[in-house]
Amino acid sequence: MTLTLTILFLFLMFMGMPVAFAIGIAAVMFYIFGPVPTSIAIQKITTVTQSFPLLAVPLFVFAGHLMNESGITARLIKLSTALTGWMRGGLAMVAIMLSALMGGVSGSAVADAAMEARILGPAMLKEGYTKGYACAVIAVGSLITATIPPSIGLILYGFMGNVSIGRLFVGGVVPGVLMTIILMSMAYWVAGKRGYKPTLNEFPSVKTIGISIWECKWALMFPILLIVGIRYGFFTPSEAGAFAVAYAIFVGLFVYRELTIENLFKGLKQAVTDTGMIMLIIMFSSMIGYMITLEGVPQALAVTLIGITTNPSLLMLMIIAFVITLGMFLESTVIVLLLTPILVPVILKVGIDPVHFGLIMMTCVTLGGMTPPVGTAMFAVCGILKCPMDEYTFEAVPLIGAVIALVVVMIVWPGIILFLPNLVFGPG
């Protein structure tokens, strides 16, 4: 039955039905025609809304909107310029650095990409960057934002796969930094080839950098507070979300004094719509969990996959190739919600660490938002800068290739991801 319903779901979705309803209608068929009473479906939908860990998602979404309005972004741009603007290809460097710094306060790649496209995009075009390259650097760079904690994608993965969100957060630090280094090296190389100039004429004085860092202390401190708070049990990840909201409001209203009541309500309104959108998918896909357990889908898949190979790295490469392909056509949230409950039991069986797998999987799923033909971050950036998709694709392929190369290294060498969470939380 799972197979029939998967086909029904894919048909509805590719025929343009809103994804939430495509999931809901396909899933409810199991309760109408399957062995369980139909009334269970509604219980599943209700129960999932009453899960406390899930509250982390809307709260971090709200916090992200607020951080953008609180004046934190403007200061981080200044700091990124001071840190990297003197390098060759300055603006591309600034964009990547900004994604990394935003990573510590925001958990959403798409929000970061849209913000950078609006603020840095026009300046890049004025400097003579091709449209495709400007869009590619901003869109692929935003992957860093989604990797450095907090990360909404990792919260969703942790929630669906029953994996410690604290560990996942800490696990994102090193991959995020490595991505920053790799993408900056790529940008440096491209700038050399094409003669993209630095934005600053000379290396800024230590004093200038120092002042910029000091102005950004509230943003730079946040990810540290977050991890310390979760590690020492001051708050659970959901409570950390509420803390993030309060923090952004406090900084915006009383420290930088740039957050107006009007903007506060604007952020709240956006958060409500975003939450409604994600939660409807989560609520309807909650009906699936029961079905796949009852039909033993993860076990069947595990048997098939283990039949092919028992080498964890090889198995992970296979799964990841599948996820990346799927990511080209499907939206990230949908992939995480549908695949996590199926894949996590499989990788546990082969002895892969779920934190290691989660970081790899979320990197690839989020990367799906930057790959054509369907990609949320890509659409956001190309929409704002009016860039045709083929120009984007041409320029994005090398950057995406670099990220995939990094992913392969992280698959083969789990220690890169795992040593930090093991250090902070003790071996898991």
Next chain:
Amino acid sequence: MASNRFVKLEEHLAMAFFAGTSLFVLVGAVTRTLNHPVIWAVDLAQLSFVWACVLGADLALKNNAHIEIDIVVRHFPPSIRKIIAIVWLFAISAFLIMLIWYGTKLSLINMERELGDVGISYSWVTGAIPAGCALMLATTLRRLYLGLTGRETLSLEGHDGTVI
């Protein structure tokens, strides 16, 4: 479309519930850290969350913010897209009617059950689902009506998620 007073009210309610969720979670965390846990804060957070979700889902529906994938359908001529859109709106209506039916039944069963330590009926939680579905049904039927009477163009367009 989103102009009348009712939509404004729905929007304000959704925002209030969302703000309530944030506030109650924070209160729960702070009081627990100070060793004076307020137990009902968590229950209220979850109660306001379910209402924020269903109202937000309907608002997202009104603003066309739900994810749709148009990679295939954008190659279809407008007439075909209109027909598919009408069929989908009917299918969604039928699905929502079913959820309203079972959701109402569940809420009636849950009248006696209490929500945590708050002392109100658990039906306030379960009732949110049929209530939200009823709102979405109204939105869907309205769009169907406006589309069929030619006052609004029915089509399928891609809408991409905005969060991860």
